[in-house]
Amino acid sequence: MNGKFGTSSETGRRRSIRMMLGAACATVLAITGATPAAQAQAHAHAHAHAHAHAHADTLPTWPVITTNQTGTHDGYFYAFWQDTGDAALTLGPRGHYRTRWTSTNNWFGGKGWATGGPRTFNYCAAFHPGGNSYLALYGYATNPVTEYYIMENWGTYRPDGTRMGTVVSEGSTYDIYRTLRGIGITPYYQYYSIRQERRSSGTINTGDHFDAWARLGMNLGATMGYMIMATEGYLSSGSSSVTVDSAATHSSRCAAGPPSTP
Numbered sequence: 127m128n129g130k131f132g133t134s135s136e137t138g139r140r141r142s143i144r145m146m147l148g149a150a151c152a153t154v155l156a157i158t159g160a161t162p163a164a165q166a167q168a169h170a171h172a173h174a175h176a177h178a179h180a181h182a183d184t185l186p187t188w189p190v191i192t193t194n195q196t197g198t199h200d201g202y203f204y205a206f207w208q209d210t211g212d213a214a215l216t217l218g219p220r221g222h223y224r225t226r227w228t229s230t231n232n233w234f235g236g237k238g239w240a241t242g243g244p245r246t247f248n249y250c251a252a253f254h255p256g257g258n259s260y261l262a263l264y265g266y267a268t269n270p271v272t273e274y275y276i277m278e279n280w281g282t283y284r285p286d287g288t289r290m291g292t293v294v295s296e297g298s299t300y301d302i303y304r305t306l307r308g309i310g311i312t313p314y315y316q317y318y319s320i321r322q323e324r325r326s327s328g329t330i331n332t333g334d335h336f337d338a339w340a341r342l343g344m345n346l347g348a349t350m351g352y353m354i355m356a357t358e359g360y361l362s363s364g365s366s367s368v369t370v371d372s373a374a375t376h377s378s379r380c381a382a383g384p385p386s387t388p
Contacts, residue, residue: 203352207234208230225367230361237354241353243332251279251326254366261355266347286305302344
């Protein structure tokens with residue numbers, strides 16, 4: 127979609143801590159003049175709350191992205207783009223990210239790799255689409271421009287186009303579609319591999335899809351751009367929590383949510 131090519135609750139937590147400390151101070155004031163034991167207990171509670179506040183301030187604050195940009199974070203490439211609306215991408219440790227969006231026109235964001243190509247990786251997600259939205263491996267290439275999706279889950283709309291065939295990869299069957307885009311700009315193709323059944327965790331082998339597309343005459347551009355495990359929304363609201371590249375040796379990094387339905 128236009129704008130994607132080459133785009134380079136800490137406050138809530140602190141507010142709750144301030145409210146907690148305020149309640150502790152109020153308790154101390156309320157029992158002033160009570161027994162020494164009660165006063166000592168109140169001071170102990172206040173000290174414990176103050177210690178919790180000091181400890182909480184040492185916890186990491188993950189970046190929250192709300193403006194169009196690309197970059198790297200904790201060893202992964204990330205991208206965020208929107209035209210209008212209210213969307214945010216929170217960059218968690220390593221391949222983890224969270225999103226939320228409300229009344230957006232079109233937006234997307236996620237984590238992955240600065241250069242696309244054949245790659246086998248795992249992912250898991252809690253995906254909560256409130257309307258038209260996708261959970262998909264997204265990438266693009268240039269010379270000529272092409273966009274591609276390996277779509278794992280979606281909301282109220284399952285993309286289509288010219289049906290080209292199917293591909294079986296990592297035990298999953300995907301329907302392959304090709305769509306010509308480019309109203310007002312140079313036309314370009316979008317390629318889709320859409321899993322026949324929705325899921326929010328699994329293994330993706332991009333090379334299987336690239337090879338299947340090529341056999342069908344759906345060639346990617348010669349120069350690969352970035353490739354991310356993306357959340358995307360169009361005229362919708364929703365949220366997601368996604369972990370990319372959760373290899374078996376790092377299984378604790380992956381906390382999949384329940385299956386989502388439109």
